[in-house]
Amino acid sequence: EEAKKPKTGKGWIPSFKDYQDVYNDIAAILEDNDYDDGSYAPVLVRLGWHASGTYDKETKTGGSNGATMRFEPEAGHGANAGLVVARDILEKIRQKHPWITYSDLWTLAAVCAIQEMGGPIIPWRPGRTDKDVAACTPDGRLPDASKEHKHIREIFYRMGFNDQEIVALLGAHAIGRCHPDRSGFDGPWTFSPTYFTNSFYKILLETKWIYKKWKGPVQFVDQESGSLMMLPTDMALVKDKEFRKHVERYAADEKTFFDEFAAAFGKLLELGVPFEKDESFRFKRTTDDE
Ligand code: ZEM
Missing domain, CATH: 1.10.520.10 (Peroxidase; domain 1)
Known part of the structure; x- marks a missing residue:
């Protein structure tokens, strides 16, 4: 009925x-x-x-x-x-x-x-x-990829996030890619851009990054294959001591990353949503194969 x-x-x-x-x-x-x-x-x-x-x-x-x-x-x-x-x-x-x-x-x-x-x-x-x-x-x-830690903090503090949450959120760059006709940047961050993992942090830490030689905006490529990329804002996460601490934690432990990413x-x-019901009114999603 x-x-x-x-x-x-x-x-x-x-x-x-x-x-x-x-x-x-x-x-x-x-x-x-x-x-x-x-x-x-x-x-x-x-x-x-x-x-x-x-x-x-x-x-x-x-x-x-x-x-x-x-x-x-x-x-x-x-x-x-x-x-x-x-x-x-x-x-x-x-x-x-x-x-x-x-x-x-x-x-x-x-x-x-x-x-x-x-x-x-x-x-x-x-x-x-x-x-x-x-x-x-x-x-x-929204953040400008050509900038560094000061700008990243200004943008995310305005939303109400702290340093740990900023680094957790940026782990989403494990997936997807940059498109020259959209942002001007080019390439994926990882070799598995359709799998959500902690590989963004691992690759960021373990790879030798060099400036990409091209006429486009300043970005980095991995020296070995030349096929992965990092934005200037991504590189700021390993240059800044406070950010780097969390990059290292997430690279070492995917479970910690998943928990803290999900929360952030x-x-x-x-943000800014006036919910009528409290947090316990959460919809528990399943996937077809569960
Ligand atoms: Zn991104 N992001 N992002 N990001 N992002 C791109 C792509 C994707 C920044 C940024 O400038 C760019 C977060 C934070 C920040 C995703 C998720 C999240 C691209 C490439 C740029 C340039 C766009 C293109 O060309 O298509 C900057 C500067 C950020 C903060 C400092 C946060 C937070 C994210 C989610 C939690 C995702 C999934 C993509 C890939 C999109 C795609 O089409 O493949």
């Missing part, structure tokens, strides 16, 4: 099963052999991060609540180049589940992507609402 009722209108409240259905539909479209390294998962993680990372704790503006990247000007901010790919594939999921807000959908997609790539379970709960174009954040709230990423997705 329940199932026959239309999933819309006042009074209808989605259940955990409804969110699990959305999760399963996202999981089913992640693989595509014609795209990048064969998966949309990394670009979905980047969408969830950029939708959330605009948060300013002083003014309580920005953050995942609102999904204002649907609109110009935010969609057109330089940092968001290429994320139209992620928004477009999620549009297909939204058409099948029109009751879910874009802001819940985009954050759930990032959670799904991380878990399906073998990463940790990320705490996630629904409750975001979409806002209109007036809530778009000003350009410049879960927090990122919730």
Whole structure:
């Protein structure tokens, strides 16, 4: 009987099963052999991060609540180049589940992507609402890869993170790659860009990095194969003593990285969201093969 009722209108409240259905539909479209390294998962993680990372704790503006990247000007901010790919594939999921807000959908997609790539379970709960174009954040709230530790701290402290959380979050660069037509940078950070592991830290510490000789922005390549890359901001994590401490901890112990990444990423997705229910109202996601 329940199932026959239309999933819309006042009074209808989605259940955990409804969110699990959305999760399963996202999981089913992640693989595509014609795209990048064969998966949309990394670009979905980047969408969830950029939708959330605009948060300013002083003014309580920005953050995942609102999904204002649907609109110009935010969609057109330089940092968001290429994320139209992620928004477009999620549009297909939204058409099948029109009751879910874009802001819940985009954050759930990032959670799904991380878990399906073998990463940790990320705490996630629904409750975001979409806002209109007036809530778009000003350009410049997301980090600039050409800068170093001072800039990284300014940006992430503004969101409310500490040094340990910053280093944990950056471990997401184990997945995905840089695209010259998006950011101007080029290449993946690891040899397994569709598997969520602690390899970002290991490679960062264990590799001899040299400046890439090219006309593009300053970036680093590994001397041995020339096929891996690091951004100036990534290199700042080993140059800065406080950051480096955590890089070494995460390189040595993937379990510690997974636990601390899950906590920091879960927090990122919730910045500025006025949830009606407390943290115990968490949706426990499963994967099809569990
Ligand atoms: Zn990234 N990131 N990021 N990042 N990022 C890129 C790609 C990806 C920075 C950055 O400038 C860039 C975090 C933090 C920071 C991902 C996740 C997270 C790219 C390449 C750049 C330039 C974009 C392109 O060309 O497509 C900087 C400066 C950061 C902080 C200092 C955090 C935090 C992340 C999540 C927790 C992911 C998954 C990608 C790969 C996207 C893809 O399409 O493959």
